Amino acid sequence: MNAYNTLESPKSRAENVQRVVTPSGVEAWLVESYAVPLVALEFSVRGGGAQDPAGKDGLATMLAGLLDEGAGPHDSRAFHRAVEDLAVHIGFGADRDAISGHFQTLTRNADKAFELLKLAVNEPRFDQESVDRVRSQLSAGIRRDANDPDSMVAKAFREAAFPGHPYSRATRGEIETLERVARDDLEAMRARVFAKKNLKIAVVGAIDAATLAARLDAIFGGWRESPDLIAIPDIVAQNVGERRIIDLDVPQTTMRFGRPGMAKADPDYFAAVVANHILGGGVFTARLFNEVREKRGLAYSVFSQLHEFDHCPTLLGGAGTKNDRAKETLEVIEEQCRLLASEGPTEDELDKARKYLTGSYALRFDTSTKIASQLVSLQLDGREPSFLDERNRRIEAVTLDDARRAARRLLGDGKLLVAMAGRPVGIA
Numbered sequence: 001m002n003a004y005n006t007l008e009s010p011k012s013r014a015e016n017v018q019r020v021v022t023p024s025g026v027e028a029w030l031v032e033s034y035a036v037p038l039v040a041l042e043f044s045v046r047g048g049g050a051q052d053p054a055g056k057d058g059l060a061t062m063l064a065g066l067l068d069e070g071a072g073p074h075d076s077r078a079f080h081r082a083v084e085d086l087a088v089h090i091g092f093g094a095d096r097d098a099i100s101g102h103f104q105t106l107t108r109n110a111d112k113a114f115e116l117l118k119l120a121v122n123e124p125r126f127d128q129e130s131v132d133r134v135r136s137q138l139s140a141g142i143r144r145d146a147n148d149p150d151s152m153v154a155k156a157f158r159e160a161a162f163p164g165h166p167y168s169r170a171t172r173g174e175i176e177t178l179e180r181v182a183r184d185d186l187e188a189m190r191a192r193v194f195a196k197k198n199l200k201i202a203v204v205g206a207i208d209a210a211t212l213a214a215r216l217d218a219i220f221g222g223w224r225e226s227p228d229l230i231a232i233p234d235i236v237a238q239n240v241g242e243r244r245i246i247d248l249d250v251p252q253t254t255m256r257f258g259r260p261g262m263a264k265a266d267p268d269y270f271a272a273v274v275a276n277h278i279l280g281g282g283v284f285t286a287r288l289f290n291e292v293r294e295k296r297g298l299a300y301s302v303f304s305q306l307h308e309f310d311h312c313p314t315l316l317g318g319a320g321t322k323n324d325r326a327k328e329t330l331e332v333i334e335e336q337c338r339l340l341a342s343e344g345p346t347e348d349e350l351d352k353a354r355k356y357l358t359g360s361y362a363l364r365f366d367t368s369t370k371i372a373s374q375l376v377s378l379q380l381d382g383r384e385p386s387f388l389d390e391r392n393r394r395i396e397a398v399t400l401d402d403a404r405r406a407a408r409r410l411l412g413d414g415k416l417l418v419a420m421a422g423r424p425v426g427i428a
Helices: 003-008 059-066 076-085 107-122 128-145 149-161 175-179 183-193 209-220 269-281 287-294 323-343 347-365 368-380 387-396 400-411
Strands: 018-021 027-032 038-046 089-094 098-106 199-205 243-247 252-260 302-309 312-322 417-422
Touching: 018 209, 027 209, 027 368, 038 107, 038 368, 059 089, 059 098, 059 128, 059 183, 076 107, 076 128, 089 107, 098 107, 098 368, 107 209, 128 175, 128 183, 149 243, 149 252, 149 312, 149 417, 199 209, 199 368, 252 323, 269 287, 269 302, 269 323, 269 347, 269 387, 269 400, 287 302, 287 312, 287 323, 312 323, 323 400, 323 417, 347 368, 347 387, 347 400
Parallel strands: 027 199, 243 417
Antiparallel strands: 018 027, 038 098, 038 199, 089 098, 252 312, 252 417, 302 312
C-alpha cells in the first residue's frame, strides 16, 4: 500500500499521520510509507507578499525565486547541476500570505538531497547575477501581462476591493518596485520570516520519525524561534456594487467579480462551501454554468470560488463573453446570486453538491506531493490531523436550512464588485 492509497481510505486518514517534534522544537506531520523509495516534503512559513515593505513589492517572490539559485559553496549553475544529478525536485514560491517550498528525493540520494535543501533555506548566496536574472524574469512576465485581459481585471479588482491594504499590491511586484530590491532586502526578509514558530511541515514517504527528526533539525533547527512579521490588518472586500471598466480594444469582455466571503473558522463555513458549489463551483451542475453557458450560450466558462486569504475571505468569480453580451451575462450572474440568496438551494442541488464535494475529496490525496501539500494547508488553517476524517462529515451534515442561511450571508443582496476589460456594450 502506498502513501496515497493509505490516505484514500475513507475509514481514517488521520490515523496515518504521525506528529514528529524534534529536539529543537521543529514540528512536522509525517505519513510514513515504504511502497516507493521516495520522500516528499512540503513546508510553509507565514510571510508572503503581504509582508513586502511598501515600495518593494515583489520582495517575497524574489526571495522564493532565489533560494535555489545558488547556496553555500554552489553558485547557481553548480546548484542546479547537483539537483539534476540527484534527480531532486526542489522549488519555492510565494503567495499573499506565505512563502513555501517543496522537495522530493529518491531515498538512495536522501543524504545529499537533504543537504541541498538545508543550504537553500539557510545559505542562499543571492549572487548579483542571479538576483538580476530573477528580477529580469519577473519583469518580463509583468510586461507580458500588461496587456493580458485576465491580468488586467485581476489587478483592477484587487485595487478596488482592498484599497490601501497590502492585498491591493501585486505579489510579484511591479517593474519599478523590483528595481528597488537589493541583496540586503532579501536577506532581511529571510531573517524576519524564517522562524520555527512560523513553520509548518509535512513529509510523506519512506522515512521513519527518528530519521526525519534528525533531518529536520539539521535543516530548520537553527532558525530563530519567532518571526518578526509586520502586523497586517483585516479588511472586508470594498466597493461592492461598483463597476471598474478597463477600455481595451478587443472583441471580448473579460470580467472578474466578487464580494466578501466567509472565514474558515465561521460556523457556517462548510455550508458556504456547499452554497458556493451550487452557485458556481460545480462545473456541470452549478447554476452559473447552466444559466450563463448552457441555457444562453453567453460564455464558455463562468465560475465562483471561495478564497480564504488570512485577512480577507472573499468570494471571487470570473467569466468571458462577447462585448455585446457582457451586460446580459452580468445581469444573469447577479440574478442567480440574488435568487440563491433569497430562495436558497433545492434539496436536489444540496444532495448533488454534498456527493460531489465528499466524493472528490480523495483526489486531493492521490500523490505524495498532494498529500504533503494538503497536510501543510491544514496546519496553516490551525486544523488537527483529525480534520482529514471530519471534513467530509461536516459537508454531509450541512442541511437545507444551513445552506440557505449560508447563501443569504454569503450573497446578501447579490451585488458584486465587478472589474471588466474590453468594450462591454451597455455597461457604464
